[in-house]
Amino acid sequence: xxxxxxxxxxxxxxxxxxxxxxxxxxxxxxxxxxxxxxxxxxxxxxxxxxxxxxxxxxxxxxxxxxxxxxxxxxxxxxxxxxxxxxxxxxxxxxxxxxxxxxxxxxxxxxxxxx
Amino acid sequence: xxxxxxxxxxxxxxxxxxxxxxxxxxxxxxxxxxxxxxxxxxxxxxxxxxxxxxxxxxxxxxxxxxxxxxxxxxxxxxxxxxxxxxxxxxxxxxxxxxxxxxxxxxxxxxxxxx
Numbered sequence: 559x560x561x562x563x564x565x566x567x568x569x570x571x572x573x574x575x576x577x578x579x580x581x582x583x584x585x586x587x588x589x590x591x592x593x594x595x596x597x598x599x600x601x602x603x604x605x606x607x608x609x610x611x612x613x614x615x616x617x618x619x620x621x622x623x624x625x626x627x628x629x630x631x632x633x634x635x636x637x638x639x640x641x642x643x644x645x646x647x648x649x650x651x652x653x654x655x656x657x658x659x660x661x662x663x664x665x666x667x668x669x670x671x672x
Numbered sequence: 673x674x675x676x677x678x679x680x681x682x683x684x685x686x687x688x689x690x691x692x693x694x695x696x697x698x699x700x701x702x703x704x705x706x707x708x709x710x711x712x713x714x715x716x717x718x719x720x721x722x723x724x725x726x727x728x729x730x731x732x733x734x735x736x737x738x739x740x741x742x743x744x745x746x747x748x749x750x751x752x753x754x755x756x757x758x759x760x761x762x763x764x765x766x767x768x769x770x771x772x773x774x775x776x777x778x779x780x781x782x783x784x785x786x
Contacts, residue, residue, distance in 0.1 A: 566712070589771040601762055601777040602715065609772055646714055650771050657727045658771050659705070662714035 560585045560651045564663035571670055577634040579666050581647030584628070591623055591630045592660065594646040602646055606632060637670040644668070676765050676778035684784045685753050693748040693781045695763030703727070704746040705775065706738060707762040715762055721746055722768065758785045 561584040571577045579593075590609045594602035608614045608621040608630065620633040630649075634641055644665040650658045677696045685691050697704050703722045707715035717730035721740035735751040744765075750757060760782050764775035 562714075564714075592774065601760075601780045602775075603777070604774050607772065607774060648775075653771070654728060657720060657722065657768070658773060659717055659720060659728050659730075660775065661717070662707075664712070664714040 560588075560649075560661050562647055562649050562661050562663040564645075564647050564666050566664055566666060568667040568669050571637050571668070573637060573639060573670055573672050575637050575670075577637045577641065577668055577670070579632040579634075579645050579647075579668065581630045581632075581649075581663055582628055583630070583647075583649045583661075585649070585651040586625075586628060587652040588625075588628075588649045589652065590650040590658075591621070592648040592650075593619075593621060593632045594648060594662075596644045596646055596665065598643070634668075637668075639670050639672055642668055642670050676763060676776055678761075678763050678778035678781050680781060681779065682782045682784075684786065686786050687753055687755060689753050689785075690749065690751045691753060691783065693750075693761050693763075693783075695746045695748070695765075695778055697744045697746070697763075697765035698776050701765035701767045701776070702744050703766045703768050703773075704740055704744065705764045705766070706746070706748045707764065708732075708757075709760040709762055709780075711759075718748065753785045755785050758783060 593606040606621040647663040648660040705720040706718040719729040
């Protein structure tokens with residue numbers, strides 16, 4: 559059973575702080591990793607993807623990947639109230655029948671308070 | 673570029689009924705995946721269609737079935753509805769490019785089974 563684990567939270571941070579969201583996965587052969595943001599009642603929106611060990615930065619967002627530890631994280635710098643949402647970690651395991659089917663974690667709820 | 677569209681946005685059915693949900697993929701995308709998201713959970717993979725053929729299926733019973741049409745739009749059909757089928761149903765389109773392919777989600781259909 560391929561699993562993606564996230565702490566459901568809520569994670570509460572003050573405005574301007576760094577929010578750190580974490581995700582672990584069980585399938586060591588997984589090849590690509592994604593972070594989606596989902597506002598309440600809305601659909602998920604892709605915000606970051608990472609494929610190699612190390613850090614990847616995009617604006618206020620940094621994704622970090624450590625394949626040896628089977629760990630991926632998302633850092634949000636200078637957190638804003640508009641960042642308050644659920645953040646879903648998704649992992650692409652090795653292909654099944656030629657197709658890549660991402661597995662999602664249950665998401666971490668982030669609350670940024672003024 | 674046209675995004676992923678789903679219809680209807682909300683639906684109320686009673687136990688035992690049948691329902692059909694529809695999805696139009698993003699322009700240029702030939703793969704459609706369907707996910708079920710229960711409240712407080714991450715999206716669970718139902719199945720994927722690539723060029724009108726089922727290309728992968730999650731752990732859902734046969735009463736969940738689907739179709740993809742030549743224009744790459746798709747339907748999700750659920751027979752003999754159960755109370756536990758109440759959830760947000762998400763359609764995502766992608767352009768298969770290996771392990772790094774990204775999902776683009778529609779706005780979802782909120783199904784309530786009474």
